[in-house]
Amino acid sequence: MSTSLSIAKTTLLDPAELSEHQLEAVLNSLMSHHIDSADLYFQQSRHESWTLEDGIVKDATYSIDKGVGVRAIAGEKTGFSYSDDIIFPALQQAANASGSIAKSGQSARIKAWHRGSAPHALYLPDDPLASLQEQQKIALLQQLDATTRALSPYVSQVIVSLSGSYDTILIVASDGTFAGDVRPLVRLDVQVIVERNGRRETASAGCGGRTSYQHFFAENRAEELAKEAVRQALVNLESLPAPAGAMPVVLGPGWPAVLLHEAIGHGLEGDFNRRGTSAFSGRIGERVASPLCTIVDDGTLAGRRGSLTMDDEGTPSACTVLIEKGILKGYLQDKHNARLMGVQPTGNGRRESYAQLVLPRMTNTYMLAGQHDPAEIIKSVKKGLYAVNFGGGQVDITSGKFVFSASEAYLIEDGKITTPVKGATLVGNGPDVLTRVSMVGNDLALDNGIGVCGKEGQSVPVGVGQPTLKIDELTVGGTQQ
Amino acid sequence: MTTPVITNPEQEVNELKTIIASALQQAKSLGASAAEVGVSAESGLSVTARLGQVETVVFNRDKNFGITVYKGKSKGSASTSDSSPAAIASAVKAACDIAQFTEADQYAGLADDADLAKNIINLDLYHPWALSPQAAIELAIDCESKARAYDKRITNSEGASVEAYQGRHAYGNTNGFLEGYSSTRHSISCMLVAGSGDGMVGDYWYTTARDTKDLESTEIVGKKAAERCIAHLNARRIATCKAPVLFAADIAGSLISTFNAAIRGSSLYRKASFLVDSIGKPIFPNFVRIYENPLLAKGLGSACYDSEGVATNSSDIVTEGILQRYLLSSYAARRLGLKTTGNAGGVHNLFITPGEKNFAALLKEMDRGLVITELMGQGINLVTGNYSRGASGFWVEQGEIKFPVHEITIAGNLRDMFAQIVAVGNDVDRRGNVITGSILIENMTIAGT
Numbered sequence: 001m002s003t004s005l006s007i008a009k010t011t012l013l014d015p016a017e018l019s020e021h022q023l024e025a026v027l028n029s030l031m032s033h034h035i036d037s038a039d040l041y042f043q044q045s046r047h048e049s050w051t052l053e054d055g056i057v058k059d060a061t062y063s064i065d066k067g068v069g070v071r072a073i074a075g076e077k078t079g080f081s082y083s084d085d086i087i088f089p090a091l092q093q094a095a096n097a098s099g100s101i102a103k104s105g106q107s108a109r110i111k112a113w114h115r116g117s118a119p120h121a122l123y124l125p126d127d128p129l130a131s132l133q134e135q136q137k138i139a140l141l142q143q144l145d146a147t148t149r150a151l152s153p154y155v156s157q158v159i160v161s162l163s164g165s166y167d168t169i170l171i172v173a174s175d176g177t178f179a180g181d182v183r184p185l186v187r188l189d190v191q192v193i194v195e196r197n198g199r200r201e202t203a204s205a206g207c208g209g210r211t212s213y214q215h216f217f218a219e220n221r222a223e224e225l226a227k228e229a230v231r232q233a234l235v236n237l238e239s240l241p242a243p244a245g246a247m248p249v250v251l252g253p254g255w256p257a258v259l260l261h262e263a264i265g266h267g268l269e270g271d272f273n274r275r276g277t278s279a280f281s282g283r284i285g286e287r288v289a290s291p292l293c294t295i296v297d298d299g300t301l302a303g304r305r306g307s308l309t310m311d312d313e314g315t316p317s318a319c320t321v322l323i324e325k326g327i328l329k330g331y332l333q334d335k336h337n338a339r340l341m342g343v344q345p346t347g348n349g350r351r352e353s354y355a356q357l358v359l360p361r362m363t364n365t366y367m368l369a370g371q372h373d374p375a376e377i378i379k380s381v382k383k384g385l386y387a388v389n390f391g392g393g394q395v396d397i398t399s400g401k402f403v404f405s406a407s408e409a410y411l412i413e414d415g416k417i418t419t420p421v422k423g424a425t426l427v428g429n430g431p432d433v434l435t436r437v438s439m440v441g442n443d444l445a446l447d448n449g450i451g452v453c454g455k456e457g458q459s460v461p462v463g464v465g466q467p468t469l470k471i472d473e474l475t476v477g478g479t480q481q
Numbered sequence: 482m483t484t485p486v487i488t489n490p491e492q493e494v495n496e497l498k499t500i501i502a503s504a505l506q507q508a509k510s511l512g513a514s515a516a517e518v519g520v521s522a523e524s525g526l527s528v529t530a531r532l533g534q535v536e537t538v539v540f541n542r543d544k545n546f547g548i549t550v551y552k553g554k555s556k557g558s559a560s561t562s563d564s565s566p567a568a569i570a571s572a573v574k575a576a577c578d579i580a581q582f583t584e585a586d587q588y589a590g591l592a593d594d595a596d597l598a599k600n601i602i603n604l605d606l607y608h609p610w611a612l613s614p615q616a617a618i619e620l621a622i623d624c625e626s627k628a629r630a631y632d633k634r635i636t637n638s639e640g641a642s643v644e645a646y647q648g649r650h651a652y653g654n655t656n657g658f659l660e661g662y663s664s665t666r667h668s669i670s671c672m673l674v675a676g677s678g679d680g681m682v683g684d685y686w687y688t689t690a691r692d693t694k695d696l697e698s699t700e701i702v703g704k705k706a707a708e709r710c711i712a713h714l715n716a717r718r719i720a721t722c723k724a725p726v727l728f729a730a731d732i733a734g735s736l737i738s739t740f741n742a743a744i745r746g747s748s749l750y751r752k753a754s755f756l757v758d759s760i761g762k763p764i765f766p767n768f769v770r771i772y773e774n775p776l777l778a779k780g781l782g783s784a785c786y787d788s789e790g791v792a793t794n795s796s797d798i799v800t801e802g803i804l805q806r807y808l809l810s811s812y813a814a815r816r817l818g819l820k821t822t823g824n825a826g827g828v829h830n831l832f833i834t835p836g837e838k839n840f841a842a843l844l845k846e847m848d849r850g851l852v853i854t855e856l857m858g859q860g861i862n863l864v865t866g867n868y869s870r871g872a873s874g875f876w877v878e879q880g881e882i883k884f885p886v887h888e889i890t891i892a893g894n895l896r897d898m899f900a901q902i903v904a905v906g907n908d909v910d911r912r913g914n915v916i917t918g919s920i921l922i923e924n925m926t927i928a929g930t
Contacts (some may be wrong), residue, residue, distance in 0.1 A: 053751075056584040061558040062575040076531075081540040084562045086666035097540045100614060121811070134582045157751050175634040193753055193864060202753060202864040242869070244892065244928035275531070277637055277674050278682060355543060355562075394857045394871070398674055398683035399713075401888050403858035403871030425860035425890050427928075431679070475859070477869040477890025479926040481721055 004125050004276040004309070005115065008170040008180025012042040012066075016086045020113070023172050027110045030072050031174055034102040037335070038095075038110075039173035040067040041312065043354040048129050049163035052141040060398050069354040069470065072095040072222035073101040073336055082355045111176035120316070122302045122309050124211040125182035130163040131212035135368040137162055140188075140216065148190060148226040153474030154237070154287035155230060156200070157193035162186075164213065171314040171434030175335075185209070185305065185461060188216050190225045195232040201239075203232035203407070207448035209303045217420075232389060232408050235420045241426035242409065242478025248378055248384035249426065249474040250412060254445035255390060260295055260365050261453065262393035262402040263289075268322050268330070270337035270348075270360040272397050279400030279431050280328065289326040289434030292370050296321050297332055299347055306364035306463035313349040313358055314365060321363075322348045323434070334360045340455040353457035359455055366465030370440025374468040377439045385476050386410045386417050387426070400430035403477075425477040433471060490649065490663035497522065497651035497661050500564070504548055504573050505655050511577040513550040515655045516722050517768045517789065520546050522564070523648035526612055530621035531640035538614050541646070550576045551689055554585035588815040591789065596811065596821050597658045598786035598793070600766070605778040606664035608692035612643040614718050617643045620699055628703030629669050634711045637674035639683065641703070644668045658790040666781070667693055671706040675714055682713040684855075689912050691779045709854070716885035719876060719929045724889055725850035726925045727843055732856055732858070734915035737771070739895060740764075741828055741915070743863050744804065746813020755866035755896055756804070758860065763802045765899050768836070771799035775829030782914030788826030798831070805861065833917045835907040843921050845880035851927055852877055866895040888930040898922050 013019075023040060030038040043066065048059040068091060069082040079101035084089040086251070104422035132140070141160045148158045187208030194201055207221055216222045250258060272278035272292050280288065299308045299317025308317045321329045328407040333341070334349030337360055350361040376384065386409060393404030405425045410417045446465035453462040499517045508516035525541040547560040557579025559572040587821045625641035644667060670687035673775055686705035688697035697705075730735055740756075748754035756764065763770040765771075775793035777783050778913030784793050797805050809817070810825035811907060823829075838846065857871030906918030 054586075056586060057514075058583060058586040058589065059556055059558065060579045060583055061560070062572075062579060063560040064572070064575075066564040066568075067562060077535055078537045079539075080537065081542075083542065084544055084564065094540075097536075100865075101535065101538050134579075138582060138584075158751070159751075193751065195752070196634045200864050202750060202862070207580065226618070243894075244890075244926045246928075246930050275637070275639065277681075277683065279679075355541075357537065357539065372523055378835065379759055392859045394859075396683065396855075399716075399873075399887060400682050401857070401871070401873065403860070403890070405858050405860035405869065422865070422867050423860060423869065424892065425858050425871055427857075427890050429886055429888055475888065475928050475930070477871070477892050477926075477928045479869075479892045479894075481926070 001096065004182045005180035006169050007125050007182050011044055011168045012170045018086070018088060022088050024110065026091050027174050030095050030099045031110055033099045035072045035074050035099060035220060037174050038072045039313065040382060041354050042170040043166045045165060045353065046129060047165040049161060050137050052145050052380040055145055055198055057138045059142050065353065067354040068094065071096040072097045072101060076340060077101045078357065080357050088154060093174065103236055109176040113178035114176045121310065122300065122307045123184055125385065126155040126184060126212060127166045127168055128186045128212045131214060140222065144190060144222050144226055146177040147223055148192060148230060149191050151226060151230040153193065153232060154194040154196045156190055156195040159191050159441045165170065169312065172316065177314035179310055181309050183210060184212065184291060186211060186213055186215060186223065188222060188225060190229045191323060192229045192233050194237060196237055199237060201233050201236035203229050206450040207230040209305050209449040210307055211303050224336065235408060239420040239422045241480045242421040243385065244478045244481050246473050246475045248381050249471045249476065250381060250384065250386045251469045252388035253441065253443045253468050254465060255447040256395045257366055257447070257466035258390045258404045260367055260466060261362060261462065261464050262395045262404055263433050264295060264322065265297065265362045265365045266395045267397055267400060267430050268332055268334040268340065270331045273331050274341050278397050283328050285445045286328055287324050287326050288328045289429050291326045291435045292324055292440040293326050293434050293437055294368045295323040295365065297348065297362050297365045301364055302468060304364050304446065304463050305451060306362065308363060309348045311347045312351045315345045315347040315349060317347040317363060329397045332360045332362060334358050350460050352460055356458050359458065361455060361460055362453060362462050364446065364463035364465065366446060367467065369444035369467045372439045372441050374441045374443050377441055377468050377470050378412060378417060381412040382414060384412045384432060384465045386412050395430065401427065402430050421478065427477060429476045433474065436472040437469055438472050439470040443467045491627045493649050493652055494661035494663060496793040497649055498659055500569065501653040503660060503768065505653060506567055507573045507649060508548065508550045508577060509572060509655065511574060512552060513577055513580070514553055516548060517591055517654035518548045519652045519788065521648055521650045522929065523646060523689045524647035525644060526614060526617055526690045527642065528614060528617035529616055529640045529642045529646040530625055531638055533616045533622055533626060536640055545909045546572060548576045550580050551590055552580040554587055554589045555580045556586065556589050556624055557583060579584045582729055588812055591654050591656050592811040592821060594656050596791045597656065598790060601660055601785050602776065603670065604776060604783040604785065606783060608610050608665050609647050610667050610693050624669055624671050624703045625725050627700050628673055628707045631707035632705055632711050634714060635673050635707055639672035639674065641671040643842055651703055652788065653792055654790060659787065664927045665691055667696060668757065669696055669699060669702050673706050673710040675710045677920055680714065682710060684709040684713060684757045690734050691781065691791065695779065703800055713873065713885045716873065716887040717775050719927065721928050721930065723924055725847045726922045727847050727850065727852045728852045728920045729852060730910040730917060732853065733920040734843055734913055735856060736909065736920055737915045737917055738834055739861055740899065741808060744807045746807060746809040746817065748863055749807060750813055750816040753876065755862050755864065760806065762802050762804055765799055765802040766902055767802040769799055769902060770797060770834040771831065772797045773829055773831055775832050780830045782828065782830040784829050786822045791821050791823045791825060793829050794823040828914060829859045831915045833905055834920045835909050836905045838904060840906055840908045840919055842884065843904055843919055844877055844906055847877055848880050849878050851886065852882065868893050868895050868898060889927055891925045891927055893925045898925065899926035
């Protein structure tokens with residue numbers, strides 16, 4: 001038995017003295033209805049966050065959430081109920097509610113448990129909250145505040161936050177799944193406000209992953225965040241109004257791959273495609289990007305924020321090719337949508353918590369490296385925009401229209417990066433934006449571990465990545481015509 | 482099985498008050514000099530039907546306990562979804578432990594006694610809906626089938642949903658404040674798809690209210706969803722230009738919410754707002770009045786007290802275009818040397834006074850320009866007021882809608898946008914905490930082809 005599974009059982013079942021026999025009984029009672037499949041999702045989630053502002057660590061919060069979700073599926077119907085009491089009667093009550101979507105009668109048996117250990121260990125099952133003493137957490141924040149303020153006399157406000165979570169889950173399902181996962185996640189953020197001659201600007205930088213707080217002490221990561229936040233804010237102090245209109249856009253490596261997440265990733269999620277409501281529905285095998293573009297969703301990268309040993313249905317995560325040399329290859333699937341579409345699940349069934357339904361979601365979505373030297377890409381643009389940092393984005397799945405908002409960008413004039421410009425939203429159409437990719441850099445980078453994806457009110461951690469990209473035409477939402 | 486309607490809401494609220502009193506006592510015994518606790522317990526039913534069949538039936542049951550303790554001027558917070566006495570005891574202890582490590586903040590603490598709400602009145606927020614899953618499924622199917630039958634250009638559906646929620650909420654602190662109330666909220670929504678292939682478009686409509694009597698019918702929700710959806714068919718891009726922009730009532734609230742964020746205490750004491758030091762200054766044209774009405778019966782944002790027990794504030798925020806006050810908690814007020822405005826946790830029913838004109842008359846007034854019905858992305862910088870968001874809507878010539886528009890952005894600076902509001906419509910959308918008609922802005926940059 002894998003370590004994660006034994007930790008999950010000890011954490012979630014033992015305190016309630018719940019036996020495997022009782023779990024089996026609950027699933028069997030569900031399967032005595034006209035139910036195709038059913039699962040129980042046990043979770044305990046501990047989270048903390050420490051915040052420094054005005055030079056002092058003035059607030060910290062700790063939360064502990066625990067519960068079990070019971071799902072029953074019959075055809076396209078899903079019944080779902082949950083309880084914050086992990087006790088047998090509450091479990092039975094939740095099962096009765098979820099099972100009420102189907103009439104009792106036909107009796108199916110649950111399959112024998114198969115307890116495979118995880119195929120790949122991507123993170124250690126250690127509690128990150130305990131990876132530093134409280135005094136050390138405070139010292140880290142104070143040190144980072146001092147470092148940030150020392151970088152520039154124009155820094156007027158610094159907010160530093162450190163957060164960690166430790167998530168323990170156990171999945172027991174009628175298809176024989178009996179799996180546990182223990183997921184650490186840490187994050188460190190620095191936000192600065194700079195002020196010079198009455199003009200104020202802000203910028204932030206963050207990093208993290210599925211690891212311990214020791215992550216921030218390696219490779220000067222904490223100090224690099226401070227430098228990056230201050231650098232961006234000072235650049236923004238010099239920025240002029242951004243241009244408005246359609247123009248060539250060069251996106252920097254790493255985090256600007258928010259583009260891929262919005263323009264491509266969401267539209268390839270199985271639920272929208274099963275329902276035929278995505279702009280990408282029914283387009284497998286068609287060209288949706290230039291032959292330079294190969295894009296994958298990869299949950300198997302060690303320690304990455306978006307990575308999962310297994311998804312929230314117990315399916316091992318995978319590296320799924322979404323677009324290969326411009327041709328649409330595959331969708332992201334959870335078990336339910338995969339079954340209805342007659343394909344295999346891809347390890348992308350995710351949920352924010354035991355109190356939410358599973359949805360097909362991204363993990364780490366990135367474009368593979370190409371051949372071009374990034375300098376050569378810039379040099380090829382007569383007049384355009386070079387965008388290197390972004391805030392969030394959004395997509396309309398059905399029409400394919402998406403946006404993502406640049407927070408650090410420059411004009412490109414005659415093949416050279418020139419003036420910094422104010423933040424602007426870029427808007428495009430998912431199924432055709434990547435057909436305009438004419439150059440792909442050899443500098444693939446993944447983001448630093450700060451992505452949060454929202455869908456149907458549920459937030460999950462994700463990652464993105466890409467090399468430098470040139471898009472021949474994209475609409476830039478500035479104010480200068 | 483129906484949604485468990487609380488038969489004796491008062492007694493249930495009293496149970497929450499007992500939990501709070503006990504937790505405050507525990508915090509005191511662990512050495513806290515002050516503490517405050519908020520507890521909520523919500524239950525609900527949410528059903529979605531698609532293409533005439535039920536797709537999901539979800540039974541919600543959410544509890545939350547949150548405590549903040551003070552040891553002198555040091556603060557610690559903890560929360561849990563587990564309402565067992567053991568879980569609550571460990572949350573209280575965790576908050577107390579944290580407060581040993583956090584540093585003293587001279588402004589930290591509970592709200593001042595004098596500011597706490599004294600006059601607690603019934604705001605008529607509790608109207609439970611004894612809805613069985615079967616009845617909810619029938620309503621959802623009814624709404625969606627009416628919507629799909631409305632026009633043959635409707636080709637697909639993301640489904641119709643019916644939701645019924647009820648909750649109990651209570652708050653107490655060691656200054657002797659301990660109050661609670663019950664509330665309900667119900668909704669019907671429908672999301673459709675029209676067209677096919679590259680021309681596929683989607684849109685939705687919803688109704689929401691405290692009381693089912695105030696919900697729109699399934700027929701109206703379906704019809705509006707269908708009308709909105711087909712109106713986007715054959716949308717095109719437009720050339721980059723400057724033009725007037727009319728924010729339709731259902732999204733105009735986002736402009737006012739951005740204004741709220743810019744005059745919120747935390748944005749001001751961090752100097753993270755373009756509206757720092759703006760009290761007494763003109764922000765809007767002189768016909769604009771913005772005010773809070775927290776005691777509105779059945780209001781979606783109604784409350785007698787804010788999230789720290791301070792009496793809410795029935796007063797103007799903007800009078801004749803001039804900023805009268807900020808939105809402050811006790812902490813923010815102390816930081817700024819001002820009085821709390823009863824806005825810990827946000828605003829309570831914020832109104833912008835409607836003008837005389839309906840939507841059609843606003844189109845005439847605009848003559849030539851862009852109506853925005855959908856905004857995308859978060860391209861708003863509160864520090865600078867820089868505003869750039871994705872949009873779709875309709876192009877207007879000679880006061881009439883000519884064709885749908887998509888894949889464009891609108892951009893400007895919020896300071897200019899607020900100053901250049903030309904008119905507020907009487908087509909008021911009442912489905913939120915910010916209540917406004919359509920808002921016409923004189924000039925913005927539209928980026929397209």
